[in-house]
Amino acid sequence: MADKLDLRPTKRLGQNFVIDGGTVRRITRVAEISPDDVVIEVGPGLGSLTLALLPEARRVIAVEIDPVLAAQLPLTVADRAPSLADRLTVVQADAMRVRPEELGEAPTALVANLPYNVAVPVVLHLLEVLPSLRKGLVMVQSEVADRMAAGPGSKVYGVPSVKAAWYADVRRAGPVGRTVFWPAPNVDSGLVAMSRRDHPETTATREEVFAVIDAAFAQRRKTLRAALASWAGTAAAAETALRAAGIAPSERGEQLRVEDFARIAENRP
Known part of the structure; x- marks a missing residue:
């Protein structure tokens, strides 16, 4: 498919595509997607995780910044899972700037293999502008997963940890090896699970x-x-x-x- 699209994954867009079926099935299982969920997937790429999510969710809203990949995804789903094609919405947009009105429906879950270079700001932006999000499971660089899930007193506790805690309870949900990606990154990955909670009661904004x-x-x-x-x-x-x-x-x-x-x-x- 990449050859057909003349696609060369770029570091600028953080493109490392998941190519392992077992991994996408594991992500979908750990995310605990229900038949009522509307899932927002950021950076669907070639569509492997999308195809795993579609049978489990009521709708998958795929936000893809790359116009070539955004155009290809509905074709891939129509070919590989034609009976589920009506559950897919593709939004060509930058997830760092996407607004609720662009999505068509309020997502209840975030599930994504996030580009490493923008993982934390994307998560914080979506938690802020999409109060309908109740849960999430994202795949990020292992060190970023540690920072996002860290608690007070940890050496890696910092800005991502505290800001994520404003919105949600955050925990590590398992490691991911390098060989499940194409191209294989030179770092390990990890899963981070989030469960929305009320932000602290405060008079401050x-x-x-x-x-x-x-x-x-x-x-x-x-x-x-x-x-x-x-x-x-x-x-x-x-x-x-x-x-x-x-x-x-x-x-x-x-x-x-x-x-x-x-x-x-x-x-x-």
């Missing part, structure tokens, strides 16, 4: 909380008193906000939960 998170981890070796100085205006103002939030100024960002960051945001001077 999401943008205000995320600004604190960004500031806290921009200089992660520093204490929060020092790291939040520019955010608060001065180190003394940062200390005042921290104490008002019940957090020691000598703490570091990797020790705090998302609820802690929300309290700091509420107490900005």
Whole structure:
């Protein structure tokens, strides 16, 4: 199919296509897709995961940035699974910028083999603009999976961990080897499962909380008193906000939960 389309996978688009049937069946099983689910799949590529999802879901909305692949996908499904072709919607768009009104229906689940270079921003964007998403299972670079699922106190706990926790409970859901892809990447992959939860109760906006998170981890070796100085205006103002939030100024960002960051945001001077 790639030869027919004169397709050469590009690093720019993060194109590593899943070519192993067992892997796509495993992803679909672990994602726990129900017959009522509307699945959004980002970067369907040549369609292997799409074909595994279609029998399980009520609808699959495939968001593909590559116009050649977007045009080919309905043809592939019509050829390989003609009885399920009416369950597929293809949206040619950048998943980093896609809006709900472009999708035609509100997705309930995200299942995707995400391009490594944009995995975290894509997940955060979709969780933000698609409140209908209740669950997700994404395949990402192994180190990114570790960061997304990390908890406070972990060496890899950071901005992706805290921001993802704003929206969902996140966990590692298993490793994925390199040989299931074409072309094979030079890194291992991992599955990340997400289950939507209510964001922390706070008077601060999401943008205000995320600004604190960004500031806290921009200089992660520093204490929060020092790291939040520019955010608060001065180190003394940062200390005042921290104490008002019940957090020691000598703490570091990797020790705090998302609820802690929300309290700091509420107490900005």
